Amino acid sequence: MSLSSQNKAWLLQLARESIEHGLDHGGPLTQIANVPDALLVRGASFVTLETHNQLRGCIGSIEAYRPLAEDVANNAYGAAFRDTRFAPLQPAELPDLHIQISVLTNPEPIHAANEQDLLQQLIPGEDGVLLEDGLHRATFLPQVWEQLPSPHLFLAHLKEKAGLPSNYWSTSLHFQRYRVEKFS
Template identity: 50%
Template sequence: MPDPALGRALLIRARNAIGEEFGIAGQPEPDHPALERPGATFVTLTQDGQLRGCIGSLEAWRPLDEDVRANAKAAAFGDPRFPPLSKSEFARTRVEVSLLTPPVPLDFTDEADAIRQMRPGIDGMIFEYHGRRGTFLPQVWESLPDRQQFFAHLKQKAGFPANFWSPEVRLYRYEVQKWKEPEKS
């Protein structure tokens, strides 16, 4: 179950990290004991319900406080799918933070078996093949609820055709706790 106090601390830190780049004073940052422990986050930015940036860490390798700040800046200014966030856009940008569990390898016999094991709305998935990989957070199930379609798009995100398959494919699943700022008006 998501910890509201941790969520508030992460959301404020993410927004403050982006605001610092524009010279905007941040909100006071509540403390939380989890912030000192290693953690893996994804920071997703939206405007009017549309994706505006999403960058994250798949594995915990630095303190959670540092991870969420770095990923917030990367989502705002370094997502190659979008131009850097402008100061004029900042106020109407909504921040979401996802805290990932450690990825667990999926054991499957073939592609159909892998697809059967995916849990819509629960699993974030990592597709990996020969050093290339792509991931979808569990939230992506909201726009791609069909397992086959979800998996085809995941392969494309990793840089492969939708119908690509090899017995050497590696798949991992993870779950998230997520927190979102209120809608911007």
């Protein structure tokens, strides 16, 4: 999905309004008026919040199951108030809040015979990766390559995020890749 600059600006404003609504009313913005047609299509997004260049929250959806506008509004609220790594956002933080939205493509399976095969298939800086093994599940957006530029490190940290040892490998592991259109 390629969004127009107007639709990107509209989604960024929607994300901010949903966070403000959360501060005032304790929940995400649910009544969204005048949604552009392109944003009524099902879409998956992640909303990443930063203050002073430090992560402040990140929540998202891997699969598109609701209109993109609704997904962004809910994920913006979630990033501000439901990311368990952080205390809920406070009103004083709002002026310094930087919002980044990542709209995801549909995930596609990565077929790998072993870890080395998987590492050779990953495209640093472009692939977002979803790992699943039973109840263990985690994802890294493509932006994470900026902090973990080596496929080996990227995968090791993704396993740890999923609650698995960094050197874990099993035939029950499943991987998917996706790309994002990000804007802030």
